[in-house]
Structures are given as structure tokens and as C-alpha cells.
Amino acid sequence: MSIEVKNLIKNFGDKRVIDNVSFKVENGETLAIVGFSGSGKSTILKLICGLLTPDSGEIITSKGDIAMVFQYSALFDSLNVADNIAFALHERKDLRNKYSEKQIANIVAEKLELVGLKGIENKFPSELSGGMQKRVSFARAIVTEPNSILYDEPTAGLDPISSTLIEDYIVRLKDETNAASVVVTHQMSTIKRTANRVIMLYDGKVVYEGTPQEMLEQTNDYTKQFVTASLDGPMHMISEN
Numbered sequence: 001m002s003i004e005v006k007n008l009i010k011n012f013g014d015k016r017v018i019d020n021v022s023f024k025v026e027n028g029e030t031l032a033i034v035g036f037s038g039s040g041k042s043t044i045l046k047l048i049c050g051l052l053t054p055d056s057g058e059i060i061t062s063k064g065d066i067a068m069v070f071q072y073s074a075l076f077d078s079l080n081v082a083d084n085i086a087f088a089l090h091e092r093k094d095l096r097n098k099y100s101e102k103q104i105a106n107i108v109a110e111k112l113e114l115v116g117l118k119g120i121e122n123k124f125p126s127e128l129s130g131g132m133q134k135r136v137s138f139a140r141a142i143v144t145e146p147n148s149i150l151y152d153e154p155t156a157g158l159d160p161i162s163s164t165l166i167e168d169y170i171v172r173l174k175d176e177t178n179a180a181s182v183v184v185t186h187q188m189s190t191i192k193r194t195a196n197r198v199i200m201l202y203d204g205k206v207v208y209e210g211t212p213q214e215m216l217e218q219t220n221d222y223t224k225q226f227v228t229a230s231l232d233g234p235m236h237m238i239s240e241n
Contacts, residue, residue: 002027002148002180003048008057010043010204017043018054019204027062027147030174030181032195032212034226036235039201041184042071045150048182062180064147071153073137075125082108082121085140095144111139114176115169131162138169142177149173151183155190167193188227191215200226202235 003025010018017040025031033041046052048059049068075084085108089095099107105121112118115135125133134154141149154170155163167190174181174194183194191198192212200208200215200222207222208215218224225233 002062003182004058004060005044005048006058006060008044008047008059009055010040010047010052011055017204018047020057021201021204021206022057023199023206023209025148025180025182027180028174028178029196030170030183030194032183032185032191032198033201034185034191034198035201036226037186040204041201042152044201045152045182045184048148049150062147065144066148066150067141067144067146067179069134069137069141069149069151069154071156073125073130073133075133075136075140077125079124080121081112081117081123081125081128081136084125084136085111085143087140088144092144107143108139111143112136114142114173115139129162131158131165134158134162134166135169138173142173146177146179148180148182149177151181151185153184153186155185155187160189163187163189164193170194207234 005021005023008018008021033044035041043052047054049066086104089099089104108121112120115138117132117135151170155166158166170183171194183190185191195212198210198212198215199206202222208220215223216227218227221234225235
């Protein structure tokens with residue numbers, strides 16, 4: 001498998017935000033992590049990619065890169081599309097001298113074509129729509145041929161049509177790369193269109209694990225409350241972490 005999380009615990013001060021969480025994600029599989037705001041979803045991603053260090057537990061990943069697609073694209077405004085995508089190839093010590101400039105240009109063009117944006121290398125982020133910026137961030141994420149891809153709220157701030165397009169590209173990238181993918185989301189459409197399995201977090205704990213279809217069947221009080229967006233149920237809004 002590409003990602004395995006075992007008995008993960010993370011505290012911020014005296015607050016436990018991740019409480020004994022375990023799951024696996026196989027190559028070519030997409031796991032959606034869902035839950036109310038403040039449930040610990042984004043913290044899980046930061047722990048997997050090394051932006052945070054767990055207090056205890058274990059994260060096992062296959063050899064190779066882990067790519068992170070941030071919630072709001074996080075492109076460099078001062079760089080054009082080509083330089084944004086090629087940033088890791090130019091700046092990482094292990095990749096800096098691996099490719100010629102011509103090879104890098106070909107890699108950038110290949111990744112742009114994969115996300116449906118052929119020929120926009122010289123444009124700047126300010127010239128692109130939100131959905132296009134998101135797809136450029138996908139191309140940047142896969143430029144190092146990662147074996148794991150993490151998505152933090154990939155459809156946040158997008159209209160329904162753009163969201164559907166982004167969801168389709170999440171599926172396409174999984175199929176093209178055979179990567180283990182983890183998608184943090186609030187959106188039911190993203191869960192249904194992209195995920196093979198779902199875990200639901202509440203107060204840092206896993207309260208549900210199953211398929212999207214099983215979640216839609218509302219087999220417990222947690223899934224019922226989430227799917228129906230009800231204020232009544234075992235989950236109560238808690239502060240964002």
C-alpha cells in the first residue's frame with residue numbers, strides 16, 4: 001500500500017485534534033476524509049506530508065514523492081504557469097540537475113495537456129479563472145511523478161460546473177498515475193464522484209468508515225446527520241483547527 005496511518009495522535013497544547021486515527025490507502029485508490037469544520041481533516045494531510053509532526057503513532061508511505069494540492073491553489077503570482085509547474089524541478093536539490101531546460105519544457109507541456117490546459121505556459125495566475133488555477137496546481141503536484149496525492153478541499157470556492165470538472169480530473173489523475181489519493185472535502189458531489197472509500201472524523205476520532213454508497217444509506221447517526229446537513233445529531237460544530 002502507499003499510505004498507512006497507525007494510531008495517530010496530535011495535540012495542539014492541551015487540545016487533542018487527532019485521537020488514535022488509523023487507515024490505509026492502496027495504490028490507485030482514493031480515500032475521502034470528511035467531517036464538520038474543526039474535526040481534524042486538514043491536520044491529517046499536514047501530518048502525512050510532513051508539515052506537522054505527530055505526537056505518537058506511525059505514518060508509513062511507499063518510497064517516492066507525496067504531492068499536496070492546497071485549498072486555494074497557492075500558485076506564485078510572480079511566476080508564469082510554466083515556472084509554477086516546474087518550480088520543484090528547478091529548486092529541489094535532488095531534481096535540479098536531472099533535466100535539461102528542453103526536457104523540463106516538455107514535462108510541463110505534458111502535465112498541462114493532462115489537465116486540459118495545453119498551450120498556456122506563458123500566462124500568469126492572474127489571467128486564469130479559479131478552476132484553471134486549480135488545474136495548474138494539479139499539474140504542479142504531479143510534475144515529480146508522485147505515488148501519493150493529497151487534496152485539501154479541491155473544489156472550495158468553485159461553481160458547480162467547475163467543481164465537476166475538478167472532480168473529473170481527480171479521477172483522471174488517479175487513473176493516469178495509479179497514485180494513492182486522499183481528498184479532504186465537505187462536498188457530497190466530490191465524495192460521490194471521486195472516492196472509493198470514506199472516513200468521517202468528529203472531534204479528532206474516526207466515527208465512520210465505508211464506501212460513499214454506504215454513507216449515503218445513512219446507516220448510523222453520524223452519516224445521517226452529515227448527509228442531511230442536520231443540526232440534530234451526535235455532532236456539534238467545534239472550532240476550526
